[in-house]
Amino acid sequence: MSQTEHLLKTLPNDIGGLPADRIERIDHELEPWEKRCHALADVLDFHKIISTEEKRRGVESLGAELIGKLTYYERWVVAFANILFQKGILTPEELAKKMDEVERRQAE
Amino acid sequence: MPIPFPAPGLNVVKALGEEPAFKAGDSVRISVRYPVGHYRVPAYIRGKLATVDAVMEPPAVNNEEEGFGRNAGCKGHYFRVAIPLTALWPGYAGSLLDSLRIEVFETWLERV
Amino acid sequence: MDDHDHSHPHPAAADEAPPGYYEIMETAIRELLIEKKLIAPGEIRRQIEVLDSRTPALGAKVVARAWVDPGFRARLLTNGRAACEELGISFYDDTQLIVLENTDKVHNLIVCTLCSCYPRPVLGLPPDWYKARPYRARAVREPRKVLSEFGTEIPEDVEIRVSDSTAIQRYLVLPQRPAGTEDFTEEQLAAMVTRDAMIGVVKVNLEHRIDS
Numbered sequence: 001m002s003q004t005e006h007l008l009k010t011l012p013n014d015i016g017g018l019p020a021d022r023i024e025r026i027d028h029e030l031e032p033w034e035k036r037c038h039a040l041a042d043v044l045d046f047h048k049i050i051s052t053e054e055k056r057r058g059v060e061s062l063g064a065e066l067i068g069k070l071t072y073y074e075r076w077v078v079a080f081a082n083i084l085f086q087k088g089i090l091t092p093e094e095l096a097k098k099m100d101e102v103e104r105r106q107a108e
Numbered sequence: 109m110p111i112p113f114p115a116p117g118l119n120v121v122k123a124l125g126e127e128p129a130f131k132a133g134d135s136v137r138i139s140v141r142y143p144v145g146h147y148r149v150p151a152y153i154r155g156k157l158a159t160v161d162a163v164m165e166p167p168a169v170n171n172e173e174e175g176f177g178r179n180a181g182c183k184g185h186y187f188r189v190a191i192p193l194t195a196l197w198p199g200y201a202g203s204l205l206d207s208l209r210i211e212v213f214e215t216w217l218e219r220v
Numbered sequence: 221m222d223d224h225d226h227s228h229p230h231p232a233a234a235d236e237a238p239p240g241y242y243e244i245m246e247t248a249i250r251e252l253l254i255e256k257k258l259i260a261p262g263e264i265r266r267q268i269e270v271l272d273s274r275t276p277a278l279g280a281k282v283v284a285r286a287w288v289d290p291g292f293r294a295r296l297l298t299n300g301r302a303a304c305e306e307l308g309i310s311f312y313d314d315t316q317l318i319v320l321e322n323t324d325k326v327h328n329l330i331v332c333t334l335c336s337c338y339p340r341p342v343l344g345l346p347p348d349w350y351k352a353r354p355y356r357a358r359a360v361r362e363p364r365k366v367l368s369e370f371g372t373e374i375p376e377d378v379e380i381r382v383s384d385s386t387a388i389q390r391y392l393v394l395p396q397r398p399a400g401t402e403d404f405t406e407e408q409l410a411a412m413v414t415r416d417a418m419i420g421v422v423k424v425n426l427e428h429r430i431d432s
Contacts, residue, residue, distance in 0.1 A: 009142040010151055016333030016384065017152040017197070020357035023369045027347040033243040038345065039267035040250055043259050045313065052313075053174035056335055057146040072336075072351060074242040080249055087177070090252055098248035106239055148386045150333050152360065164316075164389060171387050186387050188318075193363075193382075202364040205379035211387045 012064040013056075034073040041076055050083050058083045126167065128185045128214075134160040135220040136189060138212060146175040149216050153208075156196060157220060158189035161209060170213050186211045270312050274344040276415035278309050279392060282342060283418065284410035286319075287397045297321055300392060304342055311341045314388055320381070321394045322420070327374045329367070329382045329420035330391040331359035337385035339392045343415055350419065360384055370421040393420040400426060 001009070030038070044050040050058070058079030059067065067075060084090040130136060140155040148171050167183035193206040200206070239247070253259045282304055286293040296303035300317030311317075317339060320328035332338065333356050338346040349355050358366050363380045367373070374380055383391045395417040401409060416422045 008144055011147065011334075013334055014147075014150050015353055015357045016150045017361040018353075018357045020354040023349060023354045023358070023366060024352075025347070025349050025370075026352065027349065030345070031243075033239070033246050035268055035271060036250070036264060037246050039264045039271060040246065040259075042267045042271075042313065043263045044253075046263075047259065048179050049253070049258055051174055051177070051179055053148075053171045054177055057175035059335075060146060070242075072348075073246075077242050077246045077249065081245060084249065084253075089256070089258065090249070094252060095245070095248055098252050099244050102244050102247045102251070103239075106244070148334065150384070150386070152333070164387075168388060186389075188389070193360075193380075197361055201362065202380065203376045203378075205377070206363065207379060207381055208360060209381060209383040211385070211389055213387070 007064070011060045012062075012067045013060055030073075037073045037077055040080070044080070049087075049089070050080060054083055055079055128163045128187075130160045130163070130185075130187055130214075130217065130219070132160050132162055136160060136187070136217045137220050138189075139216050139218055143172065146172060148172055148175075149212060150210075152196065153191060153210060153212075156191050158191045158212075158217075160187050161190045162188045164188060164211060170215065172213070184214045186213055187217060189217075267312075271345065274340060274342070276343050276413075276418065277410070278304075278344075279339070279342040279415070279418045280410040280413035282307060282309070282319075282392070283394055283413045284406045286394055287409055288406050293394075296394070309342055313341070315339075315341070315390045316388055317342070317392060318383075318389050319392050319394050320383060320420075322396045322423075324378070324396075326379045326381050327420065328391075328393045329359060329363055329380060330385065330393060331356060331382060332385045333357070333360055334386060337390060339390040339418075342392055343418060347415070367421060370416065372422050393418050395420075395424045398424055398426050 041055060045052050045055070055076065059075045061082070062070070062075060062078060066078070070078065081090070081095060085092055136158050138149065138153050138156050138158060164186040167185050169179065169181065169183055188209055188211050191208045191210070192204075193202060193208060194200045194204055196208060250264060254261050282296065285307065286296050292303060292306070295306070296319050300319040301311055304317060305311065320330070322328055336346055336351040338350065355366065360382050363382050364374065367380070385391060395413065397409070398412070401412070412424050412426070414422065414424070417424045
């Protein structure tokens with residue numbers, strides 16, 4: 001199997017049995033936005049706007065580099081954006097404009 | 109008490125394919141295939157021999173399809189299967205008794 | 221996580237750092253979905269309250285009840301979700317629950333190698349280590365080493381049974397009731413049961429007893 005073939009056939013999060021470090025018993029209290037993000041995921045699933053499984057696929061499809069560099073809830077929120085674009089619920093332009101508006105508002 | 113599926117006494121006549129394909133104790137093999145894009149059967153169990161531990165009721169949608177937004181439609185069974193860790197990992201250092209339990213959708217299981 | 225005061229989920233505005241890029245994206249997505257009337261503003265608030273109401277204390281209550289009530293224990297092992305609902309613990313999602321009983325012959329351990337499946341309705345959100353690579357990668361391959369890193373040693377003649385969640389079933393470990401607790405009340409028993417014991421990485425010990 002070529003290297004690219006392996007990358008395609010094995011999802012970045014499919015890590016059962018792979019070598020890994022000693023377990024550090026890390027934990028952190030969720031940031032308010034992380035908790036909102038979790039609640040948003042649940043609500044999107046309740047309405048099947050984005051089901052839990054679609055969210056998982058959305059995270060996998062970010063690819064290994066982004067998955068490795070983003071935090072847990074950062075991965076979720078980017079996956080939400082991509083899935084909402086794919087479904088035609090939001091457009092990239094709409095989200096960009098709204099993000100600018102939110103940033104300006106919160107800077108005030 | 110939980111209501112078993114289907115509720116007793118109803119004499120439900122099941123449609124073709126509604127009957128679970130395997131029962132507890134059956135020997136099965138996890139298929140070897142490599143779906144691209146999304147899957148819910150981890151690579152480390154593919155091709156392994158397993159024993160059906162329990163049939164998961166009621167039937168459910170294949171979550172590999174749910175990943176693409178299909179939330180309804182044809183349902184099938186998940187099976188909770190058992191695999192000895194010595195069969196999964198050559199040279200496994202723990203006890204011979206140690207084992208894995210994992211749920212696998214019917215489309216991934218082959219009769220042995 | 222257990223001892224955190226959840227009554228002030230939003231930090232004071234005055235000393236708040238400007239929101240980061242991903243936080244802005246979260247806010248923007250949420251507001252757009254509300255504007256399009258796909259979700260209602262109250263739903264997010266309500267779900268945050270639901271999430272805050274779920275802590276390992278609920279799971280501990282289930283375990284303690286199973287220890288003192290054999291009928292409940294039998295129902296719990298038959299249908300975990302229905303038995304939890306009997307105790308007023310609602311399942312806010314589509315998940316089912318299989319309760320795995322530890323015995324003299326079997327020690328159970330739960331993991332999700334593909335993502336972070338966890339019995340959230342009864343334990344709350346998982347700790348970061350449960351979602352991180354070392355635990356997910358190693359629990360299915362060398363569970364005894366993993367357990368020893370948590371200070372847990374399981375004899376060779378006891379089977380370690382690792383359950384890897386992949387679909388709608390979630391797992392909860394029903395730990396063994398420690399010897400010497402025969403006179404304990406249900407509340408005293410529940411106070412000994414830790415989150416990690418219900419994941420299966422530790423046992424319930426008398427030393428874990430929280431004096432209330």
